[in-house]
Amino acid sequence: MDYEDIDKAYEEEGRTVVLSAADLKSLPAESSREIEVVEFVPAEQLDPIMYERPYYLEPDSKSPKAYMLLLRTLQDTERVAIVQYALRQKTRLGALRVRGDVLMLQSLLWDDEVREANFPSLETDVKISDKELEMSSALVDSMARDFEPEQYTDNYQVQLRQLIAAKLEKGDSIDTEETFGVAASEGEGGEVIDLMEALKRSLDKKRGKASAGSSDESSAEGSDDGATAKAASKPRARVKKA
Template sequence: MHTLWKGSISFGLVNVPVKMHAATDSRDFQFNYLHKECKHRIRSVKKCPTCDIELGMDDLVKGYEYEKDRYVVLSDEDIASLEQPMSRSIDILDFINLSEIDPIYYQKSYYLSPEETALKAYRLLTQSMEESGKVALARVTMRSKQHLACLRVFDKCLVMETMYYPKEIRHMDVAWDRVDPTEVELTMARQLIDNLARPFEPEKYHDELYEQTTRLIESKIAGETYTAEAPVKGGKVVDLMEALRASIALTENEKDSMSSGQTQVLEAGSGGNPTDKPKSTLTPRKRAPRRAKEA
């Protein structure tokens, strides 16, 4: 697995050297712009609208717009001077309960694996965190930005979730909080939620748009036509109580169908479903990973 960053986890006087790896992978298709006539890929050109000349990377500087069309220029040296002295350290600040962190704070997930010299210390940290039921709130600097982060155990590995700071979270005016549903409406809504409640099985969820895009591209490559399935449109909600009753009736029927379906599967054994569609072998091209900077 490609290493994005090298550093160490520090808490108290304990220091655990680790490597960072991407924990997720974008499944988006990357499309290129082509010339309509010859089908060759066009290139992006950086051009100054004032000087009317094409520019290279050496001609560019970083600027911050502090007023409309007014910029202050920051050099690489200016930015480097702000680099934190502990930029290669993931500093644990506190151990807290995972349930206390709302998912809105999470940005991106990274795996942390131990260096060869830190296997025991890494195992000690993961096992003690797992047994305590706690996660670690930490601070780390990456790419000249200081992040708040959450360290937790997943599949025997440490996962680091970079987080937004509280000031980066927007808050809405919840005008609907002043509307009070009736007790009957609340009872029916709770029943509908109970009917739809399931254990979390991540494998059963899939990206339908990604799958349809895959089939579209494969059809184009093969010179065939492909018609996407039309999405099912929901009915117009005229009366809230009527919509709740209809939804509860529908989910009750689905629960009965699921129960009978599970019984049939158990009776039929573990045979495959003959109507299952074959899985596509088409995968989006991955972007070339950035090389890890030297510590």
């Protein structure tokens, strides 16, 4: 069976709905190419557990000033832009932040994707003496130093390359194109999004909504309906391959 013949399915209360690729592409979130700026938050409020894959953002050669303006603004305000965007049939949450002298888009886990730790053993009352704490602190102090990632080596990758080189030398190899049907260098190119233009549209849209909201509030003053609006969230649908 080929991969393109596999559809996804959603199961609920004993019933299964099959979702084809065409069904998923018809979703508004999937078809959107906007990068929506939701808000700007202090960087320290983002829990590192939420961080996923990072992407370096290259400025458009036609508008490097807009890129640098956003970069400098995020630096000066010490804020991170929270954005939403669609990628690979999913709506994503991301953090637009500064790393060095470039902008980086880092995908984030949704709140309901972060699992809380619940270990019953931690509920036990553990006695730690001052002497034990002193010895433990001394050990930490003896090994304390600045983090230098370049001094660490992925030994698995080193050994894997050695294994590959040894097999190539012995002639124990296969023809990539003949075996897998495509040349090793072939592959689909990534979609290029004009980030600055997408952000500009998002910010302009936000300003428009803010202006409209101010007008609505002034005209709605004095209403006594007493209604209170609150957000309601539903658990994310569990999707499985059919």
